[in-house]
Amino acid sequence: MQKDSFYKQLIDNNKGWVEEQLAKDPEYFEKLAKGQQPPVLWIGCADSRVPANQIIGAQPGEVFVHRNIANMVIHSDMNMLSVLDYAVNALKVKHVIVCGHYGCGGVQAAMKNSSIGIIDNWVRHIKDVYRLHKDRLDAIQDEKERFDTFVEINVKEQVFDLAKTSIVQAAWHKEQELHLHGWVYGLDSGIIKDLEVNVSNDSQLDHVYQLNF
Ligand code: CO
Numbered sequence: 001m002q003k004d005s006f007y008k009q010l011i012d013n014n015k016g017w018v019e020e021q022l023a024k025d026p027e028y029f030e031k032l033a034k035g036q037q038p039p040v041l042w043i044g045c046a047d048s049r050v051p052a053n054q055i056i057g058a059q060p061g062e063v064f065v066h067r068n069i070a071n072m073v074i075h076s077d078m079n080m081l082s083v084l085d086y087a088v089n090a091l092k093v094k095h096v097i098v099c100g101h102y103g104c105g106g107v108q109a110a111m112k113n114s115s116i117g118i119i120d121n122w123v124r125h126i127k128d129v130y131r132l133h134k135d136r137l138d139a140i141q142d143e144k145e146r147f148d149t150f151v152e153i154n155v156k157e158q159v160f161d162l163a164k165t166s167i168v169q170a171a172w173h174k175e176q177e178l179h180l181h182g183w184v185y186g187l188d189s190g191i192i193k194d195l196e197v198n199v200s201n202d203s204q205l206d207h208v209y210q211l212n213f
Helices: 003-024 030-034 078-090 107-111 119-130 134-138 141-165 166-173
Strands: 040-045 064-070 094-100 181-183 192-194
Touching: 003 030, 064 078, 078 094, 078 166, 078 192, 094 141, 107 141, 119 134, 119 141, 134 141, 141 166, 141 181, 141 192
Parallel strands: 040 064, 040 094, 094 181
Antiparallel strands: 181 192
């Protein structure tokens, strides 16, 4: 397929998909249009190879999605905070999953020194994670192993950054069920690794981050 006609093909693909769905269930879209009650919020990387719903076999209506470069949870990012607030307080999701991926360009950029542009300032948050774990990361000789480990550490930090938000802590204070998880997707295998960083209360947070309500 010619590259310049690819975007036109997308509209045709959409028509085909609509027909497919309607063949299975004539009321499919009418039902979806009534509202959503997804049990999961997904915070993933913007990378085109990590499409949230597709890799976990989720249907429309099942996953609330937020994606940015390197699946970051930046506590002053109004976009992320708004998605999180709506997911937790309006949709009442029970799980928030931060899903990173091996081979992440954003994480790789944070390990290097080249300036790429404005994105340098976003990547700086990932550099802060490197600095926090510098001793462990610098001790890994193999570059790929260090990169993979950094991807995992970054996901874990983002899970704890979620736990530090007033939104998540307020939900726990109200005894609302809310579990945070960290996953990493393998681009070359399609397999998701559960990092088993499961956070369901503020007990794992440094005292300075624990909020009283
Ligand atoms: Co990425």
